[in-house]
Amino acid sequence: MTNRPFPSRVGALIAAQRQAQRSRLRLAAAGGATVAVAAACLLGLSGWFITGAAIAGVAGSAAVQAFNYMMPSATIRLLAVLRTGARYIERVAGHEAALKALARLRPQLFDALASTPPAQALALSSGEASARLVQDVDAVQTLFVRLSAPWAMGAGVASSALLAGMASPLAGLMLLLAMGLGAAGSVLLARRLAAPAGRQVQIATGALKDRLSALEAVSPELKAYGLDRWAAGEAAHAAAGLDRAQIALSQAGGWMAAWQAAVTGLAVAAVIPATLGAPLPMTALAALAAVMGIESAAGLVGALLQNGAAVEATARLDALASPSSARQGSAPTTATLTLSADGDRMSPPLRLGLIGPSGAGKTTLIERLVGLRDAVADEARLGGLDIADIAPHDRLSLFAYAAQDIRLIDGTIRENLLLAGPADDETLWAALEDAALADRVRADPLGLDARVGPNGERLSGGERRRLGLARAYLRSAPWLVLDEPTEGLDPATEAQVLAALDRRLKAAGQGLIIVSHRPAPTRLCHRTFRVEGLTPDGRVRLTAHRQQALV
Known part of the structure; x- marks a missing residue:
């Protein structure tokens, strides 16, 4: 999920919290995988059921009487309930793990800041320190919440390909190729567009909070000298930088969503001809399985969109928590x-x-x-x-x-x-x-x-x-x-x-x-x-x- 390894000290803190929250993270991963499988099977089975029921209705009353609609409809209800319950478990477990980890991470980072050499600790403005301990730590949250995304994607890919393969092995293969193309394109767009924008959002947030903190500290003097409008302009200038970064990140998200939509259409267009000769209900099953197969990568796309901010946040936090470079020596035994x-x-x-x-x-x-x-x-x-x-x-x-x-x-x-x-x-x-x-x-x-x-x-x-x-x-x-x-x-x-x-x-x-x-x-x-x-x-x-x- 990241394009470079975590910096050493913050990486060690994050790894320790992942280990401490491993039971919740495993539960979230299991929930995500269950959601992906249930969603793929639900949509595929619904397509098969609706198409089969329609054909049975056209064929006449004898076909209607022979068509078993009880079992598919009950299975659809079961899958819908299973998907809803699993989604709840995934969200609760994942966010609980993230919040508990961050609650332990912030004090450790503050302690690291306080223990750095005085020249380094005091050189950091209150606004910049706030941005790192709040916004940057919040950005790290994605490294916990999104840990279930690869599991959900893997389960969704496997179940969708299996369903499409039931209609035709070629359909399953075409779907796998389309999903691979979608993932590769999303990674490329994330590296080219989302990652730089995400990094800039973190930097611009720190710059804005730094500027606002400096202006707030001298607000009485600004009022006394009639510099309110100047101060508002300075704050607006800093905010404009953050706005530009957030717009760029939103645009990157839009391009990634458009790519996913294009790949979805391509997958359906490739899977349907590959089912030539299969029963029409199986063709419907394969087509809708293709839609869910691409959709199962949505979690990964979301993680890639936030990846740049997470990487920049870990780098900024690592600079904050860098080991003390002060010279160590003997402590004085007297106060002379x-x-x-x-x-x-x-x-x-x-x-x-x-x-x-x-x-x-x-x-x-x-x-x-x-x-x-x-x-x-x-x-x-x-x-x-x-x-x-x-x-x-x-x-x-x-x-x-x-x-x-x-x-x-x-x-x-x-x-x-x-x-x-x-x-x-x-x-x-x-x-x-x-x-x-x-x-x-x-x-x-x-x-x-x-x-x-x-x-x-x-x-x-x-x-x-x-x-x-x-x-x-x-x-x-x-x-x-x-x-x-x-x-x-x-x-x-x-x-x-x-x-x-x-x-x-x-x-x-x-x-x-x-x-x-x-x-x-x-x-x-x-x-x-x-x-x-x-x-x-x-x-x-x-x-x-x-x-x-x-x-």
């Missing part, structure tokens, strides 16, 4: 931090401040430290090891991080806080108190269960920042890393937040690395470094700025 600026070994509860002009590299340095960017050699050391030789996961475990750009999920305050790890309500409220956000949450009738909206749109900028700060407080790590934690806060709220931060650090014995343009946060620090920019080899250049006694 050494910066290239002076070579001193610093350990919690030391508090370290980073200052410098905007764009100098302060955020770049801490993101390299915590494992959100690829590290540069000889820039910093953790536990005596160069951070470039430590896997991002091992670096990340040493830090609790509140970024400058706070990201929130479209859920409740509780759900956003629990991203840091399990905690009871008392602990959650304590973190909100230290972030000066508890009063705001208590004022909401739902409290911790109040929803924040997409990326926290129901909160103000300062409230979003403090919720991110509270979430960082809940993570147990040797170092607390804060990037502009009081930006956008009024002086009174800033003083409240910093006083609570000082108390929290003293109680926990936690180290602090803080980035800030404001003087108040860096007054908490024992040491301050100034970030001067990047060196030619990409390292962040630091100079020791200030050192004061421990408080």
